Amino acid sequence: MDLNRDGQYDTWERVLLKATSDLTTPPQQVSDTFTIPDTAHVGITGMRVLISDGTWMVPSVCGSYYAGETEDYLVRIEYPPCTGAPDAGIAHITDTLICPGYSVKLTDTVHQFKNSGLTWEWESSTDGNVWMPVPNSAGQDTVTVIVPVATYYRFKIFCSYTNQTTYSNVMHVSMRPFYQCYCLSYADGGTNDVTDIGAFSIGNFVTNTGGPHLSNPNAYHRYTDYTGAGIATLYADSSYDVSAYHIMSSASHIDAKITLFIDLNNNQQYDAPDERVWTGYTDAGNVYIHSSVDIPSTATTGVLTGMRLIINNDLAPSVASDEACGTYTSGETEDYLVMLMNKSAGVGQLSNVRAVVLFPNPTDGNCQVQLETSADVKNLEMSVTDMTGREVIHRSYENPGRHFTTDINLAKESRGVYFITLKADGEKIVRKLVLR
Numbered sequence: 001m002d003l004n005r006d007g008q009y010d011t012w013e014r015v016l017l018k019a020t021s022d023l024t025t026p027p028q029q030v031s032d033t034f035t036i037p038d039t040a041h042v043g044i045t046g047m048r049v050l051i052s053d054g055t056w057m058v059p060s061v062c063g064s065y066y067a068g069e070t071e072d073y074l075v076r077i078e079y080p081p082c083t084g085a086p087d088a089g090i091a092h093i094t095d096t097l098i099c100p101g102y103s104v105k106l107t108d109t110v111h112q113f114k115n116s117g118l119t120w121e122w123e124s125s126t127d128g129n130v131w132m133p134v135p136n137s138a139g140q141d142t143v144t145v146i147v148p149v150a151t152y153y154r155f156k157i158f159c160s161y162t163n164q165t166t167y168s169n170v171m172h173v174s175m176r177p178f179y180q181c182y183c184l185s186y187a188d189g190g191t192n193d194v195t196d197i198g199a200f201s202i203g204n205f206v207t208n209t210g211g212p213h214l215s216n217p218n219a220y221h222r223y224t225d226y227t228g229a230g231i232a233t234l235y236a237d238s239s240y241d242v243s244a245y246h247i248m249s250s251a252s253h254i255d256a257k258i259t260l261f262i263d264l265n266n267n268q269q270y271d272a273p274d275e276r277v278w279t280g281y282t283d284a285g286n287v288y289i290h291s292s293v294d295i296p297s298t299a300t301t302g303v304l305t306g307m308r309l310i311i312n313n314d315l316a317p318s319v320a321s322d323e324a325c326g327t328y329t330s331g332e333t334e335d336y337l338v339m340l341m342n343k344s345a346g347v348g349q350l351s352n353v354r355a356v357v358l359f360p361n362p363t364d365g366n367c368q369v370q371l372e373t374s375a376d377v378k379n380l381e382m383s384v385t386d387m388t389g390r391e392v393i394h395r396s397y398e399n400p401g402r403h404f405t406t407d408i409n410l411a412k413e414s415r416g417v418y419f420i421t422l423k424a425d426g427e428k429i430v431r432k433l434v435l436r
Contacts, residue, residue: 001047001075003040009048009061038114040077047073082115082159091155091168098173099181100148102223106134107142108155108168120157128152128170150175177403178370179355180227182263182270182306183325185333187223195256195313196332197224198247202260202293202307203240205232207334210247223333232307232338234262237297243290246282246311253284254313256331260293261308261324262338266300268357270308270324281315299340303429304354304372307336352377353429358420362434365411371404371422371429381423384408384433387416410435 003013018030052059052068059065089111095104106122113120122137126149134153137143145153155168175181187193199208207226234240244258260278261270270276277293312321312331320326355372369382380400384393393408410418410433418433 002045005041005045042077044074044076047075079114079116081161082117085164085166086157086159087112088155088157088166088168093171096173099176101184103144103146105144106153109141111157117160123154123156125152147173179304179372185325187331188327189329193330194249195330196247197311199245202242225335227335227337234295234338235341235343236295236299236301239292239294242278242293246287256282256311256313257315257321259310259321263305264299266303266305272323301340301342304337307338309334356429356431358431358433362436367408369406373402376401377424383421385419
């Protein structure tokens, strides 16, 4: 019996061998029992029965023999029917805190499956109450899903013989604060992804924990988020030494292109080429490269902003390397947070305000205002004025906390430049908004 369904009869797949030599009267019939191993592949497969003249050798499963008969059949191998409530196993997830648009991998390989009548799929929910199937996840133990918002996930398994359904543990993916999230950037080459950043420094800020391949040989962490691991402080109108160390998962070197971006105007995007502050190249004899970067005097200071480092084995011009956004085959993206300061500002003068974002900007009318602070804000005032100083919106908020978001609508106003003024416990922040 072709138990592994590979299209041939292997020696170990002979399940019965009996002789009729001791049977002198009809019916000359033999019988026995055998066990289908749990390693057998389920589905339709071949079964071959041979009888040959015992005075000759036992015939091979293939070929000819002197006297006897060969009969071929088809059999269906199935798991025994499921009984009771099926075991959903334990589900795992690769990340629980990400930025919108990035992906996570869901895995459950220990659920019950060696029974017929079982079906399974993954489910997701945005509130933990209403669950929907994850598309294309039926019958899959592992799926990769893109996460647009904070989402719950679980594994669902059903036994059709008992009409019972069980679920795995629930996993929750949260969204990082908006000031930690920029456009999508990661290596998507899987096993073809062989390059990482081993160490990086700018000024006195250093990371040397190594790239994902050191602890992630399958490269399912396709970028590295350092935004929660410390803040680099840089001063406007200053120059800084910068260096990067190229490491690989194999002994065969591949040259790489390294680019560094800083959101100098704090508009929550990397504006190329002005905010591409460094480009360097590695080769087999120079895997540790260094240079210097200049922080312009026009940089927006006093707020947290983004810094992105990309290493890419593709040396050619590309959006992924040159504009900081998009996917590429082999390399790594590392995201950081930077506090840009005026030279005259001391450490004790750091603002409570960590980030202020207007999105979208420019806008056609609707805009979201987001404020992040280090400590809770008790009183917040927001005003919107045009170029003449005319106030078009004024709002007050009590105890908005550390994470504040509100929407404004200027669709009825004239096109032009407007100023958003926020006063958080007396601290004043002004941002420009363009209505187009």
